[in-house]
Amino acid sequence: MGLSREDVRQVYRKRAALYDLTSNLYVLAGFRLPTYRRRAVEALALERGDTVVDIGCGTGLNIALLRRAVGTEGWVVGVDLTDRMLDQARGKVRRCGWRNVDLVRCDATQYRFPSPLHGVLSTFAITLIPEYAQVIRNAAEALEPGRRLVLLDLKRASGWPEWTFRLGVWLTRGFGVTVEAAERRPWEAMAACLENVRMEELYGGWAYLCWGEAPQYRVGGRKGGESC
Ligand SMILES: C[S@@+](CC[C@H](N)C(=O)[O-])C[C@H]1O[C@@H](n2cnc3c(N)ncnc32)[C@H](O)[C@@H]1O
Numbered sequence: 491m492g493l494s495r496e497d498v499r500q501v502y503r504k505r506a507a508l509y510d511l512t513s514n515l516y517v518l519a520g521f522r523l524p525t526y527r528r529r530a531v532e533a534l535a536l537e538r539g540d541t542v543v544d545i546g547c548g549t550g551l552n553i554a555l556l557r558r559a560v561g562t563e564g565w566v567v568g569v570d571l572t573d574r575m576l577d578q579a580r581g582k583v584r585r586c587g588w589r590n591v592d593l594v595r596c597d598a599t600q601y602r603f604p605s606p607l608h609g610v611l612s613t614f615a616i617t618l619i620p621e622y623a624q625v626i627r628n629a630a631e632a633l634e635p636g637r638r639l640v641l642l643d644l645k646r647a648s649g650w651p652e653w654t655f656r657l658g659v660w661l662t663r664g665f666g667v668t669v670e671a672a673e674r675r676p677w678e679a680m681a682a683c684l685e686n687v688r689m690e691e692l693y694g695g696w697a698y699l700c701w702g703e704a705p706q707y708r709v710g711g712r713k714g715g716e717s718c
Pocket of ligand 1: 495498499502513545546547548549550551569570571572575596597598599612613614615618619665
C-alpha cells in the first residue's frame with residue numbers, strides 16, 4: 491500500500507529540518523542529485539519572464555535554479571502539502587531576499603494552476619501522490635501550448651532482481667517510498683495528455699527524467715486561479 495496523505499505529511503514534518511542534509515547524502519552513493527536537478531530545469535526550456543510551478547517543492551531545493559531560468563521578471567511558485575517543508579523553503583526565500591517566489595501550502599491534486607503558465611516541474615514528489623495522473627492532466631491543461639511539464643523521480647529499474655528493488659524501497663522508506671508507490675508509472679500518464687514526451691533513464695534505470703509539451707491545439711481549455 492502507498493502511504494495516505496496524512497502519513498506522507500507526517501513523514502515530511504519529521505524530515506523537514508534535516509531534509510537538505512539527508513537527501514544530499516545519496517550523492518555519496520553516486521546519485522548525482524545536483525546534476526539531475528540542473529538537467530530537469532534545463533528540460534523545462536524556460537525563458538525570462540516565465541511563470542513556473544514546482545509541485546511538491548519541499549524545502550525549495552529547485553528554487554535557485556528556477557529563478558535563474560526565469561529571471562527577476564519571472565515568477566516561481568512552489569506547492570507542497572507539508573507545512574514544515576515549506577517553512578524551510580520560506581527560510582531560504584527570506585535569507586536570499588527572493589521577491590518573485592510564491593509558496594503555497596496545498597495538496598497537488600487540489601491546486602489550481604496560475605495562468606499563463608510556462609512550465610511545471612516536479613522532482614521526487616509525483617510518485618508519492620496516488621492521484622498523480624490527475625495532477626499531470628491538470629498541469630497539461632493549464633500549460634500554454636508547447637510549454638513543458640518535467641518530472642524527475644525514482645523508479646523501478648528493469649532487468650534487476652526483485653531483491654534489489656526491495657532493497658531500494660527499504661533504503662528510501664524514510665522518504666515515504668513504498669513498493670506500491672515505487673511501481674507507479676507517471677510517464678504513461680504524461681504520454682496520455684502531452685506531446686513529444688521523452689524519457690531518459692538515470693542512475694542505471696533507478697531514476698528518470700521525463701518531459702513533454704502541452705498540446706498545440708485542444709478543444710476548450712481551462713484557466714485556473716493561484717490558490718488551493
Ligand atoms: C522527497 S520530497 C521532494 C522535495 C523536493 N521536490 C526535492 O526535490 O527535494 C517530496 C515532497 O512532496 C510533498 N508531497 C507529497 N505528497 C504531496 C501532495 N499530495 N501534494 C503536494 N505535495 C506533496 C512532500 O510534502 C514533500 O515535501
